[in-house]
Amino acid sequence: MAQKLDPWKSSENLDYSKLFDEFGISPFADVLPQIKNPHKFMRRGVIFGHRDFESIVSALNDKKPYVVLDGFMPTGKAHFGHKMVMDQIVWYQQNGAKAVVGIADREAHSVRNLSWEECKRIGVEEYLISLIALGLEPENARLYFQSECEAVKDLAFELGIHVNSSELSAIYGFSGETKLSHMVSTVTQGADILHSQLLEFEGPIPVVVPVGADQDPHIRLTRGVASKMNMFLIEKRTDKDNKPYWSVRGKDAPENAFELMDKRLKSEIPNVKTKVSKEHMDIFSDMSAGNEETLRAVVQEIELELGGYAFIAPASTYHRFMSGLTGGKMSSSIPESNIALTEDPKAAAKKVMKSKTGGRTTVEEQKELGGEPDKCSVFELFVFHLIDDDDELCQIQNDCQSGKILCGECKKKAADKIEAFLTDHQEKRKIARERLCEFGINY
Incomplete structure (x- = not known):
């Protein structure tokens, strides 16, 4: 049975290998050797696929202008799953990209029925402040809200001329019960991705959008409509x-x-x-x-x-989802499954100590057979966030698989690192809040 990618629902148990054939996503391993000093997500296979990333490799290697663009739908607490995207945005900016980040408040208002005031509060408090605290700099960055960006709204209207309800149904699975504003939010997403290429901004320029696989419908729609808009x-x-x-x-x-x-x-x-x-x-x-x-x-x-757009089809990368601490996908709607970036550090450490691991049933069995790090949410925290050194990570993996270390030791190590990270991050958030005006955010 073909897999379904839904940007608004949890996409658990995806078979990533099948996405290459089913949706035309290319393996990231094919372009990895061409990238100098790749991000740890690239090295570790967390980023597993791409569309047209060759244009970004060229920009990276030749130091040509390009844009990294992403957005956050402000519906709840920003957690370590969102940090994955934030880390990539910062990495691209540090490697020559202009960072353009949108808060999808129109989408949140339509799909989640949140008030405009709540959308703005969550967007700033949960996402933008943490993004700045993680290293985003105002030079070569632009932050905006969908509802306040006239260029995005105007372009969404123009894109809508080239998209019909049958196409949206085929891509997203919309039915006759889908709200019209929900449909409009999809072309707004396309306008988010393409508007940096308008002449009033950067003009036609390579753009990369780092996303989870569940967001690929937005990428496919945007790439298709970009071609339709060109002369x-x-x-x-x-x-x-x-x-x-x-x-x-x-x-x-x-x-x-x-x-x-x-x-x-x-x-x-x-x-x-x-x-x-x-x-x-x-x-x-x-x-x-x-x-x-x-x-x-x-x-x-x-x-x-001649007055055309000359859009360049946006590139994209696809990263694996983090497992929730309780198993399944990490989700904002399941607080016990995730660690929020604003969570009390000691409370977060306690969550880690209670989390699901890849350990065996008994200590004896663990020592004999070893653990299973590929099934362990704690090891995932090391891979995705807590350990930058690949050699150190390999040592933990080997010690787990050989039964040399037990789950309690790994949990304690991860809990200590989580507590230290959150303590430091939340201090940096205080500084980031004071810097919002440097990014043109009035709040």
């Missing part, structure tokens, strides 16, 4: 002799569009051969990486000059 489509084709060539096709492009494009290309690529018609242009020449880049740049320039 031109570039395709690689082969002729009857199996020789490759490029074809640029136009949708409602002005009459002189391809003449302009032809003239520009001939000035940029030596000895280029073209065939121009009213609705498309074919390019026959050596389309090496450099020439392909020139072609795409020319097409983008012409579209922008």
